[in-house]
Amino acid sequence: MNLLIVLALVGLMHAARTFDAGGAHATTLAFGFVLLAAFFAGRIFASLRLPKLTGYIATGIAVGPAVLGLLSPELIHDLEIVDGVAIAMIALTAGNELDLRAFRPLLRSIQWITLWAVIGTALLLGAAVFAMQGLLPFFDRLSLLPALAVALVMGVVMSAQSPAVVVALRDEMEADGPMSRTVLGVVVIADLVVILLFAATSSLAQSVIGAPGDFSDTLSLLTWEILGSLTSGVLVGAIIAAYLRFVGRNGALFVVTVCFVAAEVGSRLHFDPLLVALAAGVLIRNATRQGDVLQAQIELASLPVYVVFFAVAGAHIDLRLLASVALPATAIVAVRGIGLVLGSRIGAHLAGSPEVVKRWAGFGLLPQAGLALALAALFVKTFPEFGAEARALVLGVVALNELVAPAIYRWALVRSGEAGRREAAEAVAELVEEAQPAA
Amino acid sequence: MDVQAPQGPEVAIRLILVLVALLGLAYLGGLPAVQRLERRLRIAQLVTAGFPFVALGIVLGLPSVGILTESVLSTLSPLLGFGLGWIGFSAGFRLDVRELDDLPKGTARAVGFATALPFVLVVASVGLFLLVTSDWSRLDLSNPDFLRGALLLGTAGATTAPQAARLLGEAGREQRMLLRLEELAGMVGMAFIAAFFRPRGESIGWQLPDTAWLFLTVGLGGVLGVLACVVLQRATGPAESVLLLLGTVAFGAGFGSRLYLAPMVVCFVAGVFLSNVPGEHRRRLREALERLERPIYLLFLVAVGAMWNFGDWRGWALLPFFVVARLCGKWLAEKLIRKTTDLAPDGDHWMARRAPVGQLSIAIVVSALLLFPNGEIPILETAVIGGAVVTELLAQVFARNRTRARPSLALGVEP
Numbered sequence: 001m002n003l004l005i006v007l008a009l010v011g012l013m014h015a016a017r018t019f020d021a022g023g024a025h026a027t028t029l030a031f032g033f034v035l036l037a038a039f040f041a042g043r044i045f046a047s048l049r050l051p052k053l054t055g056y057i058a059t060g061i062a063v064g065p066a067v068l069g070l071l072s073p074e075l076i077h078d079l080e081i082v083d084g085v086a087i088a089m090i091a092l093t094a095g096n097e098l099d100l101r102a103f104r105p106l107l108r109s110i111q112w113i114t115l116w117a118v119i120g121t122a123l124l125l126g127a128a129v130f131a132m133q134g135l136l137p138f139f140d141r142l143s144l145l146p147a148l149a150v151a152l153v154m155g156v157v158m159s160a161q162s163p164a165v166v167v168a169l170r171d172e173m174e175a176d177g178p179m180s181r182t183v184l185g186v187v188v189i190a191d192l193v194v195i196l197l198f199a200a201t202s203s204l205a206q207s208v209i210g211a212p213g214d215f216s217d218t219l220s221l222l223t224w225e226i227l228g229s230l231t232s233g234v235l236v237g238a239i240i241a242a243y244l245r246f247v248g249r250n251g252a253l254f255v256v257t258v259c260f261v262a263a264e265v266g267s268r269l270h271f272d273p274l275l276v277a278l279a280a281g282v283l284i285r286n287a288t289r290q291g292d293v294l295q296a297q298i299e300l301a302s303l304p305v306y307v308v309f310f311a312v313a314g315a316h317i318d319l320r321l322l323a324s325v326a327l328p329a330t331a332i333v334a335v336r337g338i339g340l341v342l343g344s345r346i347g348a349h350l351a352g353s354p355e356v357v358k359r360w361a362g363f364g365l366l367p368q369a370g371l372a373l374a375l376a377a378l379f380v381k382t383f384p385e386f387g388a389e390a391r392a393l394v395l396g397v398v399a400l401n402e403l404v405a406p407a408i409y410r411w412a413l414v415r416s417g418e419a420g421r422r423e424a425a426e427a428v429a430e431l432v433e434e435a436q437p438a439a
Numbered sequence: 440m441d442v443q444a445p446q447g448p449e450v451a452i453r454l455i456l457v458l459v460a461l462l463g464l465a466y467l468g469g470l471p472a473v474q475r476l477e478r479r480l481r482i483a484q485l486v487t488a489g490f491p492f493v494a495l496g497i498v499l500g501l502p503s504v505g506i507l508t509e510s511v512l513s514t515l516s517p518l519l520g521f522g523l524g525w526i527g528f529s530a531g532f533r534l535d536v537r538e539l540d541d542l543p544k545g546t547a548r549a550v551g552f553a554t555a556l557p558f559v560l561v562v563a564s565v566g567l568f569l570l571v572t573s574d575w576s577r578l579d580l581s582n583p584d585f586l587r588g589a590l591l592l593g594t595a596g597a598t599t600a601p602q603a604a605r606l607l608g609e610a611g612r613e614q615r616m617l618l619r620l621e622e623l624a625g626m627v628g629m630a631f632i633a634a635f636f637r638p639r640g641e642s643i644g645w646q647l648p649d650t651a652w653l654f655l656t657v658g659l660g661g662v663l664g665v666l667a668c669v670v671l672q673r674a675t676g677p678a679e680s681v682l683l684l685l686g687t688v689a690f691g692a693g694f695g696s697r698l699y700l701a702p703m704v705v706c707f708v709a710g711v712f713l714s715n716v717p718g719e720h721r722r723r724l725r726e727a728l729e730r731l732e733r734p735i736y737l738l739f740l741v742a743v744g745a746m747w748n749f750g751d752w753r754g755w756a757l758l759p760f761f762v763v764a765r766l767c768g769k770w771l772a773e774k775l776i777r778k779t780t781d782l783a784p785d786g787d788h789w790m791a792r793r794a795p796v797g798q799l800s801i802a803i804v805v806s807a808l809l810l811f812p813n814g815e816i817p818i819l820e821t822a823v824i825g826g827a828v829v830t831e832l833l834a835q836v837f838a839r840n841r842t843r844a845r846p847s848l849a850l851g852v853e854p
Contacts, residue, residue: 005670009690012666016697019645027517028524028702029693035686036670039679078517253734300730304682 002040002047009037010063013070027078030071034079035304037063038311051410053168056307057402060314067319076315079308084263085256086309088277089302090164092259093171094188095281096294103185106178109361110185112351117343117365118159118190122197124339126155128332135328136393138386142209149205150383154390156197157375158332158368158397159339161187163274165367165402168306169409177418179356182348183364188278190365195226195272198375205383221270229271233279236262240280241288244297251297256305313369317399321392329396333404336397340365356416363412366405372398490828492737496744507745517693519746519805520702522739524692526802527703529732530622531710532724538616545780550617552775554597554624557768562593564764565757565822569815572753587636588815591807592757594628595823596765597621600797600831625799626707630656633701633810645698656700660708663691664716667709671720680727701806736798743805747820754821761822762829766794794834796827 013033038059045055063070071079103110130151133139139147166187170180199222236258243254262280263273285291322329344362353361376394383390413419499507566589573585598621634652647655667687674680688706695705713724749755804823808816 001669001673005666005673008666012662012690012694016694019698026693026697028520028689029697031517031521032686032688032690032693035682036690039682039686250734253738257738300678300681303678304685307682 002043005040006037006044009033009040010068010070013037013063017070026075030075030079031082031308034059034063034071034308034311038307042307051169051406052172053165053306053310053406054403056310057314057317057406060311061317061319063311064315064317066315066317071315076312079312079315082305082308082312084267084273085259086305087164088259088263088273089256089298089305090167091274091277092255092281092294093298093302094163094167094184095278095283096285096291096298097167097184098188098282098285099291100282100286103181106182106185109178109182109348109351109353109357110189113182113186113344113347113353113361113365114189114193116347116350117186117340117362118161118193119197120343120346121336121339122156122159122194123152124155124343125158125332125336126152128335129154129158132328132331136389138389141386146205146209149201149208150386150390153198153201153205153379153383154394156194156201157372157379157394158336160194160368160372160375161190161365162367162369162405163187163191163278164309164369165406166364166409168310169367169406169413171302173410173413173419174422175413175418175420176422177356177416178354179360179416180364180413180418182353182357182361186344186361186365191274191278192226194375195222198222202379225270225272226275228269229266229275230279232262232266232269232271233276234283236276237280237283237287240294241284241290244284244290244293245288248293251293252301255294255297256301313402317402318395322396322399325393325396328393329400332393332397333400336401337366356418360412360416364409366401366408368398368401368405490740492740493744493747493824496741497747497749499741500745500747512742512745516742516746518738518742520692520696520809521689522735522742523701523703523802523806523809524688524695524706525732525735525739526798527626527701527706528688528691528710529728530619530626530703530799531707531712532714532728534619534623534711534714536711536715542616543781545776546617546620549776549780550620550624552772552779553599553617553769554621554772556772556775557765558593558597558628560764560768560771561596561761562589564760565589565592568757568760572756573815584815587632587811588819590628590632590636591804591816592761592819592822594625594632595796595800595803595819596761596768596826597628598625598797598799598803599769600795600800600827622799625803626704629701629803629806630704632807633699633704636811637699638811652698652700655698656695656704657708659694659698659700660691660705661712663687663694663705664709664712667691667713668716668718668720671713671724672718674720674723677723677726677730680723681731684724684727684731696809699810701810703802703806743801743824746808747824748817749821749824751818751821753815754818755825757818757822758825758829762826765796765826766830766833769794794830794837796823796830801827 013029016029038056041059041062042052042055045058046052062068064076065071065073126148129136130148133147133151139150142150163184166183169175170184240255240258244251247254259273259277262276266273266276281294284294341362344365345358348358348361372394376391379390379394410419496507500512502508566585569585569588599618601615601618601622630653634656635649637649637652670683670687671680674683687709691706691709692702695702714721800823804816804820808820
């Protein structure tokens with residue numbers, strides 16, 4: 001039945017497209033179509049024991065310009081309005097789940113895994129890119145030392161993780177436990193680490209090759225972004241907490257509105273919506289009593305936003321570009337995967353983490369999305385001479401990871417026994433709560 | 440993360456001010472004391488809750504504030520189409536055709552008077568106004584814009600705010616059904632206008648006779664109703680119900696807009712279908728609608744406010760023509776209803792019952808704005824939004840004066 005509904009929607013969408021070439025009203029139609037088609041495709045994928053999230057992404061690829069062309073590039077651009085809201089909501093969720101008291105026992109694991117898996121993989125990827133110079137024509141213009149520096153920057157860019165995918169999969173699988181918590185902590189911390197590493201390595205590369213980009217500009221941009229984002233995040237968190245505490249009514253609408261305003265205005269101010277919302281979420285969870293209220297409000301409003309966000313991410317995947325960089329991109333995906341899984345195991349071992357963290361946490365670091373793309377855009381600005389060619393490679397790597405990594409992390413959540421544990425824990429808590437008054 | 444240069448701190452300050460304004464507005468609206476005051480004053484939806492959001496949209500859209508800039512507004516414009524679909528869907532879902540079986544005698548006549556007379560008077564007066572103020576050198580009698588504008592305002596003027604029935608408390612129960620039928624008449628009028636005043640040209644696909652578009656509107660609404668019925672029955676929880684409802688309404692509104700049909704009429708038909716097909720989906724749908732109806736409507740009003748071009752003096756000049764003609768039509772209708780049926784038991788309250796212009800009227804004119812972007816529609820928008828405020832204030836003043844004069848006629852408290 002799910003398949004029939006998707007086919008009916010595709011048929012209706014195709015009929016609508018025959019009417020005229022475009023028009024300003026097409027965005028509403030595209031939004032509804034993507035929401036329904038991706039939702040039911042997600043269900044089909046779930047019945048095949050694949051993540052719903054992969055179904056949303058696959059829908060985006062199928063209906064996007066690369067395959068059926070039901071969504072034009074202009075329409076996809078219009079739907080990107082959801083991106084900022086989605087990233088902000090996902091980060092708000094992630095931040096709100098970072099209860100620092102509960103995470104304290106995991107801090108040692110998070111530190112060691114971040115060091116070995118994230119920083120180690122960045123170095124490994126740099127080495128891999130340097131070793132693959134023959135497959136990457138833009139390296140022909142660089143001598144040994146600049147090539148090494150640029151390879152290092154690319155390694156940092158491609159080592160980025162995706163808190164968005166990790167949070168979405170954790171919600172979808174109702175997962176809870178030391179492994180999923182450690183992964184969440186690592187990907188959130190890694191977000192900051194990768195941004196800082198990018199600032200350091202790109203400035204180093206610029207000084208080595210004497211690129212026309214302005215080093216101090218890049219550094220000040222990143223400083224402004226990190227500090228400005230965190231400060232405004234604290235303000236946004238205080239406003240949300242005040243609303244939930246003193247008003248409460250229509251909380252979900254207020255949270256979505258704040259996320260929209262923070263994303264729209266934040267991007268104009270060169271703030272990172274992810275960091276803004278992350279700081280807001282951490283503040284609400286750890287400095288106020290509104291954390292649970294916020295979680296309940298987000299749960300009501302988040303599903304439609306997530307579905308469209310991941311479907312639009314899929315629609316962005318350019319299959320022709322992917323084919324043109326298939327060989328180096330596949331090799332880099334493999335190296336990245338090995339680096340993250342091995343690095344995570346070494347880090348967890350050194351930290352004395354539980355067995356479940358040692359075995360499975362590395363797979364949670366594989367998903368990749370927005371940050372890598374954003375850093376790739378910054379890479380183009382920093383190295384205008386060859387940045388665009390390097391960006392194509394990054395896009396290829398992100399596309400492959402978007403398709404493969406969620407399924408792997410889902411498998412890891414199931415095998416680790418943490419999938420479905422949150423639901424069970426909530427059910428036990430409810431039973432205890434019910435039993436208490438009776439007692 | 441973006442790579443464009445950062446803007447100054449003034450944008451951040453504005454952002455904080457906007458968030459604080461929203462917080463303040465919500466805080467005030469949520470205060471029990473304010474809610475008690477609203478109930479005591481019996482103030483209906485538009486002025487107390489809706490209009491501040493229109494005003495907020497206006498403020499955010501001002502160039503000096505710079506939050507809802509032109510680029511943001513252009514990105515947000517799909518929200519208008521979606522909001523229209525939402526209003527149509529909600530109105531359709533409220534119309535349970537089984538209730539039509541128990542209607543008292545004379546209902547059809549009463550609805551006919553209550554909609555046809557204001558329609559005729561508004562079309563005549565507004566048509567004359569638009570004809571006089573239009574550019575005579577460009578007058579095209581084969582596709583007269585002034586007639587289209589007059590018919591639109593006539594349709595908007597024919598309906599009454601459903602909140603008017605709440606003002607009457609227990610006495611308003613019978614009237615509520617009449618107001619729903621007025622909404623139905625408004626939808627029919629909008630469907631006709633969208634079908635017979637369509638944009639024309641080579642770039643428009645599907646060259647069909649105008650009447651065919653009318654049938655297509657109803658047919659498309661029916662198809663979407665069936666699809667929505669199948670889709671909504673598969674929801675397994677509140678979050679999925681919300682997603683599927685949002686998706687269905689957006690798909691219906693977008694499909695209708697794409698074909699230059701009125702999105703709210705298409706969604707209205709789908710809503711009526713869903714409301715009258717038995718099944719578990721109706722309970723879930725009602726819950727999801729209750730949860731979302733008001734927030735989406737308020738967001739729609741913010742977008743309406745931000746996009747409202749109220750600078751044209753002709754809109755304000757048109758306002759008294761629209762309000763006076765509409766009130767005359769409603770008053771005349773009330774007289775005729777009382778004379779020919781038993782459906783107007785309390786003549787003292789005709790102003791409260793008939794005067795307020797509701798969200799459907801605003802939706803009709805916004806729908807026209809999307810369908811016919813080039814024309815005199817912005818001045819019609821000014822007349823309707825301004826008219827909504829004026830008529831509600833009039834209704835409040837008249838209702839309260841009557842209550843003071845005759846306490847036995849005290850109005851019921853809004854539920």
